[in-house]
Structures are given as C-alpha cells and as structure tokens.
Amino acid sequence: MPKLVDPEARRREVVDALFRVVVRDGLQRTSLRAVADEAGLNIGSLRHYFSSQQDLMDFAMQSMLDGLTDRLLQHVERIGDLSRHPHPERLRLVADLLAELLPLDERRRAEVTVFLDFNAAARTNPAFRDLSHQAATGTRRLVRRVLTRLDESGTLRPGRDLDIETERLTALLDGLGLSAVRHPDVLSAQTCAEALRVHLEDLSDGR
Amino acid sequence: MPKLVDPEARRREVVDALFRVVVRDGLQRTSLRAVADEAGLNIGSLRHYFSSQQDLMDFAMQSMLDGLTDRLLQHVERIGDLSRHPHPERLRLVADLLAELLPLDERRRAEVTVFLDFNAAARTNPAFRDLSHQAATGTRRLVRRVLTRLDESGTLRPGRDLDIETERLTALLDGLGLSAVRHPDVLSAQTCAEALRVHLEDLSDGR
DNA sequence: CTCTTTGTATCACGCTCGTGATAAATTGTT
C-alpha cells in the first residue's frame, strides 16, 4: 500500500523547486524560505525532509551531478566502440556527447546555470569544495577519454599533446557554456554548437 | 597646498580593499562593513565617499574595466602594425596581449576572480547588467580585432569563419580563466598559457 | 575667534536569514 507522501519524491520535488529558484533568482537569493514557497510547502515542512540548509544544498548538487553523469554514460554506451562507426560520423557522435555540457536547450541551460552559480560559490564555501573539484576532474576525465578514443581510432591529427588538448577542449566547453548562459543575446545556442563542431574538425585530419 | 585627504585616493583605497575582500571571501560576503574593516575605515566614513552600496560596486567594477582596457590598449599600441614584426613572432605578441585576460600572476588572478564573481552576480542583478554586457562585447571586439589583423597579415590559415573563431577563442580564454581561478591545482598558469599558444598556432599556418 | 566645509564615528530601524523548539494536524497501526 503506497504511503500518502513518498519522502524521496518529496525530496526530489524540493530539489526541483530549488533549481527553479536558483535559475530565476541566483544561488545568493536561494533561501530556505524561497525554496519552500516555490515548492508550495511550509518552511517547517521543508525542514522535515532536509535537516539544514547545507543538507539541502548538498543533496541538490549531488542530484544534479548524478543526473548528468547518468546521461553522459548513456551517450557513451550508445556510441559503443568508436571505430564501429564510419569515419565522418565519429565527430558528430562525439560532438553530441560533449554537447550534453552545453546549454543548447532549456534543460541543459538550467543545468549549466545552476552549475555555474554553484561552482562560483564553491570557491569561497568550503562545504562545496569537494563536489566542485569532483565535477572539474570528472569533466576532464570525460574529455580526455573522448580525445584518447579519437586518437586511437586514427581520427585525430598526429602530434597532439593530449594533456593540452584536454584542457583546451574543456576550456572551450566551459567558456561556451558561460557565455551562452550569461549572454544568450551575444552567443546563441547554434553558434555554440557550431564552435564545438569546428573545434573537433580542427583537431581531426582534413577528413 | 595639498588637502589632508585626497578624496579620489581614498576612493581608490576603498576599491582596493573591496577587491581584496571579494577575492578572499567572495562577492556574496562583501558587505559594506567588511570593506570598511578591510580598508581600516569606519563604515560611516566609507559612506561619506560612497553614498550607497550600489554606488561603491558600480565604481569598483567600472574601475576594474577601465584599468583592464588601459592595459590592453597599451599592449595594442606597443605592438603597432602586426606586419612590421617577423612572421614567427606575431603569434607570441598576440598571445601576450590576450594573456592579459588570463590569471597568470597574482594581479591578473585577482582581476579575473573579481570579474567572474561580478559577472555571476550580473545574471540576476539588473544593476550590473550593462557593465557585464559591455565587458562581454568588449572582449569579443578585441578578440575579433586580433583575429582580423592576423588574417590580414596572412598569418591565419585560409577558410576560417571569423565569427566562429572569435567565439571559439573568446570561449577558450573565458574557460581557461575560469578553471585556472577555481581549480588552480588542476589547471596551472603554465598550462593555461600553453593552451592559448597551441590554439593560436593551430589557427595559423604550419609556420 | 568664528563659521563653514569636510571628514569621522555611532546609534537605531526594518529587513531577511538559518535554526531550535514546539505545537497542531494527519496518517497508519493496533
């Protein structure tokens, strides 16, 4: 028999509300009261599911990272072995995978927005340090893995330093996300995706 | 006869203190009281030079942008006509110019740090919108100008879309700055500069 | 010396915040 309120579902609802508040008002103005209002809950009720503000924040950020990781792994698995795909399609597959980190639609835009605010706070808030560091190295591991696969399958121009190329591609993704979220009138989603495509083509042979 | 206190100098001292607080504690925790303490002033005294918090913030951010613009213009002027320099040195000159936007030493690190926090706040604080937008387009104008000069002097590989390349290089600079400030243990200043160098070399002919 | 201007220092108000304590209502079980 289902209980009238599923605690886990409630927690997810609250986290969703938190994300909406962060996207709309910024992490700075994301107070417990604001989240409770957005979730249609009383603040006392909210505190029944999250013992403290830090507890809520930790859970929210971990949830976002978990969701992102899941979707990335789905992409990786869907691609499978890169050399099974025809040469010219490999770049498109990789671009689609990495585009999961770019704000190309509303879902990803919200995600990157929250991620940026969260990372900004992590610089001076020790409570977020670990998660932020984990996210940074995680992104690099993914990018490096992608580049290695491209290299092994002979899709990359020779003589590349993978350490540098990893940082370069990671920085490109971070920078594109930053600008597309903060200045969508200056950098559109299309241009964003196009820049990534051009970069990958630049890394590869001339076909 | 010099007045005992130079108001303009005082304002600059206060702004310097503000920058130190932002770098140390983050923009979120940069209250009037914290800045006054850091500057060794009473809060009432601080408010004699800045009528409101917004007044102080505006002045501080505008000061930073002005200082950065000045230094960039000095670089541009020092370079002069790009075609007067030997071919292989052009990329180094351009790299040095753009490296003014990277946190390669303490001064630039502080600047980028403040800039990132400020831009993060600008997303949801209308008072900062104009300055942030101005900074974003200013960076792009500079990058585009640099790329155009490189192209005109025949230093660039042919067939490049300058719109895309401008966004790509801008994103690279933003992303490198972001990672170098937030995760200096992951991305060192050297690697940062190296990534920029590699990118410019990639854009140019193979010599 | 007196007066005006400039700079320095306090106080108090209203606001928002996280949080602890506690009550009240609701639900599931016996």
Next chain:
DNA sequence: AACAATTTATCACGAGCGTGATACAAAGAG
C-alpha cells in the same frame, strides 16, 4: 477508539545586512 509515527505549521531568537539620521571632530577661510 486509542495510540504512535509522520507530516505540517508557528513562533521566537540572534545574527548580519543597508541605510537614514545625527552627533562629533578637524581643518581652512573670513
């Protein structure tokens, strides 16, 4: 019906914030 557990709702406290008002000190001008 009675009880226990869960969920919802209030209240109050102390802290930090920006800001207006105001007092006090110092300095240059007449």
